[in-house]
Amino acid sequence: MTCRPRLAVDMDEVIADAFSAQLAWYCATHNYRWTADMLEDHHFSDLADPAHTAMMENMLHEGQFFRTLPVMTGAQQALRHLQSRYDIFITTAAMEYPASCAAKFAWLQEHFPFISPLNIVFCGDKSILAADYLVDDNVRHFRNFSGQGILFSAPHNKTTNWTPRVTNWKDATTLLENLHDTNA
Amino acid sequence: MTCRPRLAVDMDEVIADAFSAQLAWYCATHNYRWTADMLEDHHFSDLADPAHTAMMENMLHEGQFFRTLPVMTGAQQALRHLQSRYDIFITTAAMEYPASCAAKFAWLQEHFPFISPLNIVFCGDKSILAADYLVDDNVRHFRNFSGQGILFSAPHNKTTNWTPRVTNWKDATTLLENLHDTNA
Numbered sequence: 001m002t003c004r005p006r007l008a009v010d011m012d013e014v015i016a017d018a019f020s021a022q023l024a025w026y027c028a029t030h031n032y033r034w035t036a037d038m039l040e041d042h043h044f045s046d047l048a049d050p051a052h053t054a055m056m057e058n059m060l061h062e063g064q065f066f067r068t069l070p071v072m073t074g075a076q077q078a079l080r081h082l083q084s085r086y087d088i089f090i091t092t093a094a095m096e097y098p099a100s101c102a103a104k105f106a107w108l109q110e111h112f113p114f115i116s117p118l119n120i121v122f123c124g125d126k127s128i129l130a131a132d133y134l135v136d137d138n139v140r141h142f143r144n145f146s147g148q149g150i151l152f153s154a155p156h157n158k159t160t161n162w163t164p165r166v167t168n169w170k171d172a173t174t175l176l177e178n179l180h181d182t183n184a
Numbered sequence: 185m186t187c188r189p190r191l192a193v194d195m196d197e198v199i200a201d202a203f204s205a206q207l208a209w210y211c212a213t214h215n216y217r218w219t220a221d222m223l224e225d226h227h228f229s230d231l232a233d234p235a236h237t238a239m240m241e242n243m244l245h246e247g248q249f250f251r252t253l254p255v256m257t258g259a260q261q262a263l264r265h266l267q268s269r270y271d272i273f274i275t276t277a278a279m280e281y282p283a284s285c286a287a288k289f290a291w292l293q294e295h296f297p298f299i300s301p302l303n304i305v306f307c308g309d310k311s312i313l314a315a316d317y318l319v320d321d322n323v324r325h326f327r328n329f330s331g332q333g334i335l336f337s338a339p340h341n342k343t344t345n346w347t348p349r350v351t352n353w354k355d356a357t358t359l360l361e362n363l364h365d366t367n368a
Contacts, residue, residue, distance in 0.1 A: 006312070089309075105279070118308030121306070128275075146314055
């Protein structure tokens with residue numbers, strides 16, 4: 001039995017920049033010129049033509065889009081560093097796009113090779129996770145989670161009320177180091 | 185927060201008959217004539233020509249094999265019945281064959297449509313599951329699991345020492361009903 005605390009980390013908008021990749025696709029393909037203000041507290045589907053949203057949905061369902069995502073700034077360095085204190089699990093809600101699993105797995109192998117495949121979890125309801133902390137951009141995953149949810153800032157959650165919140169991986173590392181030292 | 189106990193259920197050899205499907209393939213394709221005694225406490229890879237095992241491994245990696253598996257006898261009726269007492273999660277170690285996720289998801293949608301996609305978990309290390317019971321054919325998944333492991337009999341675990349053990353879904357239903365009533 002391990003005595004190290006367990007840290008669960010979401011993928012999209014936390015370690016994988018699905019937002020930037022989708023924004024780039026909407027701009028390049030359909031010439032949208034959204035500002036940061038327009039995107040705040042919105043999903044792309046709130047702003048785009050439904051036909052364009054449907055094309056994006058098709059891409060997401062096909063799965064390979066997830067293989068191409070940029071890594072969120074500082075995520076690799078942060079998780080590599082936090083591995084000295086935490087058992088880290090990557091926990092992603094993949095059931096909306098089941099074909100994305102293989103692409104997400106390959107992406108993790110490439111960008112986070114220091115995370116064991118045994119520590120990758122594709123799930124829907126994240127309350128099934130037995131972990132001490134969950135870093136996620138959606139507060140709905142914190143509701144029945146038995147540990148502490150840590151909200152990772154994203155354009156769609158700018159006005160969501162949740163504490164603690166972190167705005168980037170530097171913040172997250174500081175918070176998680178402090179939580180570890182306080183509870184050690 | 186739910187107050188119902190949570191039951192985690194493995195797929196292969198528990199609700200999906202991967203054993204029979206692999207046995208049928210080895211017999212039909214390479215003319216093996218294994219008896220039940222020969223298969224006891226063995227995996228196919230212990231008995232088959234390495235070249236044939238490699239062909240099977242390729243099929244497993246390709247993933248579609250998992251779409252075709254027969255349902256284990258009584259599994260549908262049992263899970264449908266146990267849903268009145270338990271929140272049921274299907275928890276399968278898919279990371280060895282990441283391409284199997286989409287096939288396994290489609291298989292579950294066809295044969296267990298009453299299980300929500302949100303309650304499907306693909307993982308490696310099952311100690312990440314926050315559940316009260318785990319029905320599985322591999323005792324290694326019970327080691328760091330915080331709940332009670334229930335061993336589902338399979339040819340490869342015939343002499344494995346574990347209590348409680350169930351030999352089919354009728355047994356499993358009786359045990360899980362008793363456990364529920366005892367702890368209610």
